[in-house]
Amino acid sequence: MNTDEREWQAQELAARAERAGNVLLDLDPLSAGYVPVVRALREPMAVGLPEDFAARVARLAVARASATAADSPMENRMLIALGLLLGLSALASAIIYGGNWFSAIPAAFGKLGPSSGSWVLLLAGCLGLSWMGEQVRQRTESRNLSPR
Amino acid sequence: MDADSHTLADDQALVDDVLAGRPGAFERLVTQYQKLCWHVIHRMVRQAEDTQDLCQETFLRVHQYLHQYRSESALKSWIAQVAYSVAKRHLERKRIPIAEPSEVDGSSLLEQAPDDFDIESASIESQSAAHLHAAIECLPPMQRTILTLYHLEELPIGEISVVTGLAEGTIKSHLFRSRKQLRDALSESMGVAA
Structure with a gap:
């Protein structure tokens, strides 16, 4: 048994003795040296919460949950309605103007010049990085906020 | 009833009552675990006013996420985990380091004791305890909390690992070094007193 292991055992023995309330029985000097430490660590802490804390928090939690x-069903219905509206608009626009857009894209690239391709790539890269950053932030936040 | 005497079945019954919306169930849960919550958070942040706010935030979060509780671990550990996470985030927002800056600066725990801590006015009998409490306050937040969970709340190392997200070996190492530091601080103070 090395020195650290022996000292760990002494700490644990002092802790067990203090828990059991028989600190004066047969403790070697190394373990006995830890008794005041574990006793201080086991001393009750004053709790500074008001008497009605539990009742107040319970009321607040129930109010928030209600x-x-x-809110949730109404928000969900509105989101679904807006999503449907947006989808229908996009579909209608694509049907009406889609042919013109497809024929206009090559012409637009031609007007922008040879360097435009790299700018488009740069823009796509920026958007991608920004999206990835947001994903990382959201994951970190949800890990910190919710219990593991 | 004391939180320590609860079995997993008791925990699950209480959780079921809260989730079913039974009147008074959540208040009962808060009453049972508010002391634990205070111990964890106050050991981390030390400010009483912040501790009270963070205890409230913890229980609101417990209420919000209670459906995720699985009775594989004690409710006590699960709530301590939420409290630890809330306090840790608070310290991170304030850019307060939560672990071990004292190891590199070389100063002893006794030297770091706050100036307003009046050890001299304590009686002879209580001087060593006063020194120890001053030294405990000087430990980094994470070490203070681990010591409290282990010695005051009597959580096993495996449960503390679940609460803090640290490996069991790391918990043991923190316990070992912190207790050794405290004993050294006590020896030093007795030397100073002598």
């Missing part, structure tokens, strides 16, 4: 439950 508000969320009331």
Whole structure:
């Protein structure tokens, strides 16, 4: 058994003795040296919460849950309606103007000149990086906010 | 009833009551675990006002995510985990380091004791305890919390690993070094006193 292992055992023995309340029984000097330490660590801490803390937090939690439950169905319905509207608009526009857009794209690239391709790539790269950054931020935040 | 005497079945019954919206169930849960929550958060952040706000935030989060609780671990550990995560995020936002800056600066725990800590006014009998409490306050937040979870809350190392997200070996290493630092601080203070 090396020195650290022996000292760990002494710390644990002191902790067990203090928990059991028989600190004076048969402790070697190394373990006995840790008794005041574990005793201080086990001393109860004053809790500075108001007497009605539990009742107040419970009321707040229930109120928040009710508000969320009331908001969610309406928000969901609105999101679905807006999504459908957007999809229908996009479909109608594509049907009406789609042919013109496809024929106009090569001409537009021709007007922008030879360097335009790299600018488009740069823009796509920026958008990609920004999207990835947001994903990382959201993942980190959700990991920190919610219990593991 | 004390939180320590709860079995997993008791925990699950309480959780079921809260999730079913039974009147008074969540208040009962808060009453049972508010002391644990205070211990974890106050050891991390030390400011009483911040601790109170963060305890409230913890229980609101517990209420919001309670459906995710699985009774594989004790509810006590799960709530301690939420409290630890809330306190850790608070310290990170304030850019307060949570672990071990004291190891590199070389100064002893006794030298770091706050100036307003009046050890001299304590009686002879309580001087060593006063020194120790001053030294505990000087440990980094993570070490203070691990010591509290282990000695005051009596959580096993495996559960502390779940609470903090640290490996069991790391927990043992923190426990070992912190307790050794505290014992050295005590020996040093007794030497100074003598």
